[in-house]
Amino acid sequence: MSKLYVVRDARSAVRVLDGEAMVMSGRDSTLFSLNKTATIIWQAADGQTSLDEIVGSQVCQEYDVEYASALQDAENMARELAGHGILQISEQPISQARTLAGESR
Amino acid sequence: MPHLATEVDCFSLVIEIGGIPIRVNTASQEFLRTLQVRYAGFIGSQDGTWDSLPQMEFDVELSDAGFGNPEAGVKVSQTDGIWHMQRGDFHAEWEPKTRHGKIRQSANPYSIDAILRIVHTLALARQGGMLLHAASAIHHGNACVFAGVSGAGKTTISRLAPHDVTLLTDEISYVRKIDSGYVCFGTPFTGELAKLGENVSGPLEAVYLLAQGPENKIEPVPVPDAVRSVLANVLFFAEDPELVRQVFHSVCELVDRVPVSRLTFVPDSRVWEMIR
Numbered sequence: 332m333s334k335l336y337v338v339r340d341a342r343s344a345v346r347v348l349d350g351e352a353m354v355m356s357g358r359d360s361t362l363f364s365l366n367k368t369a370t371i372i373w374q375a376a377d378g379q380t381s382l383d384e385i386v387g388s389q390v391c392q393e394y395d396v397e398y399a400s401a402l403q404d405a406e407n408m409a410r411e412l413a414g415h416g417i418l419q420i421s422e423q424p425i426s427q428a429r430t431l432a433g434e435s436r
Numbered sequence: 437m438p439h440l441a442t443e444v445d446c447f448s449l450v451i452e453i454g455g456i457p458i459r460v461n462t463a464s465q466e467f468l469r470t471l472q473v474r475y476a477g478f479i480g481s482q483d484g485t486w487d488s489l490p491q492m493e494f495d496v497e498l499s500d501a502g503f504g505n506p507e508a509g510v511k512v513s514q515t516d517g518i519w520h521m522q523r524g525d526f527h528a529e530w531e532p533k534t535r536h537g538k539i540r541q542s543a544n545p546y547s548i549d550a551i552l553r554i555v556h557t558l559a560l561a562r563q564g565g566m567l568l569h570a571a572s573a574i575h576h577g578n579a580c581v582f583a584g585v586s587g588a589g590k591t592t593i594s595r596l597a598p599h600d601v602t603l604l605t606d607e608i609s610y611v612r613k614i615d616s617g618y619v620c621f622g623t624p625f626t627g628e629l630a631k632l633g634e635n636v637s638g639p640l641e642a643v644y645l646l647a648q649g650p651e652n653k654i655e656p657v658p659v660p661d662a663v664r665s666v667l668a669n670v671l672f673f674a675e676d677p678e679l680v681r682q683v684f685h686s687v688c689e690l691v692d693r694v695p696v697s698r699l700t701f702v703p704d705s706r707v708w709e710m711i712r
Contacts, residue, residue, distance in 0.1 A: 342677060344680075344681035344684045344685060346663075346684070346685060346688035348659045348660075348663070348688060348691065348692060349659050351659070351660065353659075353660060353663050353684075353688060355680075355681065355684045357677055357681070360680055362663070362664055362667065362684075364660035364663075364664070
């Protein structure tokens, strides 16, 4: 399977409260709340680090989960968030300059 | 030789809501009197003897031509640093840089009321504050906000307030971020109670999301739900992605600093015994 790269949408606004991210879509102002695992992936989604690296180095370090299962869940989540326009996914690294969402605190 | 130009009398008043004085200029003395009655208790001094001089100024031109249904949707957008506000019953523009604006509307005071709400939402958005679809009151020196959609109980809880409670509004609450805290101000924006709020302010200590039910109870609200619920009650009209993001951050910060609870209540006065 090819690597997947993820990056936050620059038009979206994000705020992490109690370890969980609230993301407002820049496309239609829809509000999404991410659980702690999704928040870890969101925060690491810099376009340069592949999803399997994020899962291996951060999700599996934080939680006692099986790697293959966690990666599959992460890919599903990434594709769902991409469908809502708050995350971009690509099989190639993605330039950060035009895509990273600004985060306050 | 006859005069080529006629000098038109100009009447002014200052409407101060949320501690933000706005001067309104009109050629109609009758309209001025209408505003004096409509905003009684929120009229500031003309000569700056209050704490601050007017922060904005609007020239109002009254006209019935070209206006139709006041219920037509409001549109607020910005071009070249000038905000344009439009509804079926008014056209207005405001340039924050010069603090000056123009309004063209019929003599209906509800038109300028809508414009003032819009202008205040724009001013507050930059400062971390907001207008909320909520009742609010000062109780034991602290302000509480009671947010909810129509029918949730804003007017009911306002009616049930005991005598030692100062009602700030039964419909539109005015929240400003001042230093590291939040202050809630009285507003003249009324709901079913049709009673102007008191023009006073107090530190915001609690936000309650209203629901009516079979018993009185206060429950904590998870942070995502609190953000979602408060955001749903923010009045904001501008089609401006940057300001929308700013409002989102402001709501998150408010939720981070002020406790948000769900207040389910039976419609009788005992509910106020639970509110700190």
